[in-house]
Amino acid sequence: MSELKGRVALVTGAARGLGAAAAKALADKGAKVVLSDVRDGREAANAVGGAFVKHDVTSEEEWISAVTFAKETFGGLDILVNNAGVFWVKPMAVETLESFRKMQQINVEGVFLGLKHAIPAIAERAHQWDGGGAVVNLSSVAGIVGGPNIIAYNASKGAVRLMTKSAALESASLKVRVNSVHPGIIxxxxxxxxxxxxxxxxxxxxxxxxxxxxxxxxxxxxGRDIDVANAVAFLASDAAAFVTGSELVVDGGMTAI
Ligand SMILES: NC(=O)c1ccc[n+]([C@@H]2O[C@H](COP(=O)([O-])OP(=O)(O)OC[C@H]3O[C@@H](n4cnc5c(N)ncnc54)[C@H](O)[C@@H]3O)[C@@H](O)[C@H]2O)c1
Structure with missing residues (x-):
């Protein structure tokens, strides 16, 4: 399949898990992929013929460097998958302000910085593609419904859901689409x-x-990682050309109840 031939994608948190699977799904469709992570992701990058860059999504400087790396390595940027994230289970009574803020720093500020710094780069050549440029944000079912003992995670993924819609509205005139994916338990x-x-x-x-x-x-x-990766690849592709500001659940029916 070569639906994404000519596109360059940046996937954050791609050393393992859903990020690595999304990178593979995009590469399988013909995209050149930059995988970024705070942990070493060279093996995941080699597996998909991509390039790895060390990148902490909480750092604005490292976001600027990662976008520049994609442009210098592969000639541009067309797709961003804001995947890096953390999760923990902590009842409100034991969740601390410091730890609550830490989760927002990675899951929320990391996504904000990605939108802010990658969208202008994606817009530079979005007009080349039928479906324009694309950003896919990893939210969760926890961005749609509440759960006990995950107050910090609920806050962060709810924020990702609505930041997606805000960025989609701001980026429509740039021909950059922004959508969120909401996995169940993968x-x-x-x-x-x-x-x-x-x-x-x-x-x-x-x-x-x-x-x-x-x-x-x-x-x-x-869920399997490929279940989510397929959804990411769809939203990144021209098959989703008229899809922006949407939330795609990949949750085996969990939130249909
Ligand atoms: N697995 C699930 O059940 C599930 C469900 C819903 C949503 N999600 C979301 O999907 C995304 C990926 O989850 P996963 O299950 O693959 O997790 P994972 O922990 O297996 O992988 C996440 C990756 O993100 C990286 N990361 C963490 N902090 C980072 C930072 N500051 N900067 C850069 N990279 C960082 C980690 O090093 C890791 O490689 C997350 O945003 C998660 O919240 C996962």
Whole structure:
């Protein structure tokens, strides 16, 4: 498939999990991909014939460098996937202001900086493509409905959902589309780490925790990284040329209830 031939994509938090899967899905469609992360993502980049740049999404300077790196390495920028994010489970009573702010810094400010610095670069050649340029923001079902013990995460993903709509309205005249994706519980390192924490807190076994994750979706399984990556690749492509400011749930029916 070469629907994205000629496009250059930047995917944040792409050393593992959904970012690595999104990078692969975009590369499979013919895009040249820059993978960025705070952790070493050279292996993930090599696997998709992409380039890796070290990039902490909370740093404005590093955002400017990452966008410049994409332009210098592959000649431009057409797609941004704002994927980097963190998750933890903490009841309000034990969540601290410092830790609440830390999550907003990564999940919210990181996305804001990406929109601010990548969209002007994407706009430079968005007119070349039928579907224009594209930004896909990773929100969550937790950006649509509340959950207990995740107040900081709910705040951050709700913000990503509405920042997406705001940026979509501002960027429409630039021919840059901005959409959000809202995964359910997807089998990635992030959720494996959450399961380990829940095992300790609840005393339940690993399999029981995973069964519980699966049961929360009407389709009765956890999501796979490819389920989300396919949605990201669709929104990034010309097949989604008239789709902007939208929220695409990839949650096995979880929020349909
Ligand atoms: N896995 C799920 O069930 C799920 C569900 C809904 C939404 N999401 C969202 O999808 C995105 C990816 O999740 P995942 O499951 O692949 O997580 P993951 O933890 O497996 O991978 C996230 C990556 O982001 C990177 N990262 C963290 N902080 C960063 C920073 N400051 N700068 C740059 N990179 C940073 C990490 O190093 C890691 O490689 C996140 O935004 C997450 O909130 C995940």
């Amino acid at each position: 089998d990635t390192p992030m959720m494996a780490e959450a399961a380990t924490v829940l095992e300790k807190v609840t005393g339940q076994g690993h399999n029981a925790i995973r069964d519980n994750f699966a049961d929360r979706h009407p389709l009765k399984r956890m």
